[in-house]
Amino acid sequence: MPFDQVYEKYFPFWKQLSDEDKYLCQNSSVVCFEKEQPVHDNLECSGVFIVKKGKLRLYMLSEDGKEITLYRLSPGEICMLSASCVLQSITFDVYVSAEVRSECYMISGPAFSAVSERVLQVKNYALEAATQRFSDVMWIMQQIVFMSMDKRLAIFLLDEIAENEGDMVVMTHEQIARHLGTAREVVTRMLRHFASDGLVEVKRKGIKILDKNKLRDIAY
């Protein structure tokens, strides 16, 4: 699909742009990322991404390499926090990587920024996209601060099967731990506990969910 049609579909402001501002199409490309490949790190203004295929993961990273997943982006969703030059008020570091093999439309950060400085609707759109994610992040923070790890793990497993359908969470304990910002040992211990209660079955290729309702009782 030509960029013009893609942007008309995803950006509510697109039709209001002048032909001149639609030069964003000339500053666009389709980029592919292999599984686990970094899409964006904190320092650059990588640009605005629209997920075409696959899934992106946004996360925080500590100095000693500890991660915590903030949220994931599916096809049709837009990554605005990777365009730090568009959003000067965002001063924190965020990292983005491809969770699976992914394809994205990418608009150059400086080009998008220039249009957003000229056209208030575009600026508005970018800010609105950022504040929406603010709510997602607060939900994660609430889990971290106020919830016990068993509750967080139960929510995580339920979210995973809701997103990917089926009853398998195809991840290693290490990967789950990374999402939750904890140690692998903690996840392993908790899963063993869930398994002995008949909630899950720990298999070689991942976690099989046996009892969604009991898991929900823990989660909510």
Added chain:
Amino acid sequence: MPFDQVYEKYFPFWKQLSDEDKYLCQNSSVVCFEKEQPVHDNLECSGVFIVKKGKLRLYMLSEDGKEITLYRLSPGEICMLSASCVLQSITFDVYVSAEVRSECYMISGPAFSAVSERVLQVKNYALEAATQRFSDVMWIMQQIVFMSMDKRLAIFLLDEIAENEGDMVVMTHEQIARHLGTAREVVTRMLRHFASDGLVEVKRKGIKILDKNKLRDIAY
């Protein structure tokens, strides 16, 4: 000072508003809050506050009453998250209370919201104010997830004396614990540890900072 002059000082968009939109002045009041009095709880659209005197504290609250301080607002600063009807994309619960006796200019939420729907600059301003706080909140989250409690306590004490000048943090262990979202016992233990290293002195009316540099070594 008449509202018109106050808003001209604080709102970059004020001069661009039509006389009709400046009816915000008629939807304004000066409100006083006693120490610890609630200013806003999650459910209502309380309005936009500009701190005139005193200090407001924004915090999250768990179901079982645990708190964590997100940030504080000093005179001249604006509280936008208390106007949930202006920012539809903000869907999380936030609580605001007066940390000391405070006076605020308050603009009715629905009135501000109506103007922000008509005038893009106003919407922009509100969104920009919210995303700035997004960065503050991420910094708190980073501390919670990635830092040990001694580091967090050291940062907290240094921030307190930087904000209030002098070398005394006039707070109980209970209050500090509430800011950090932890138990009083944890704070007491940590302070005892800091005291034995000669960093602080625990006094009846608060914590006296004895060695800022050593505290900074822990913090950063």
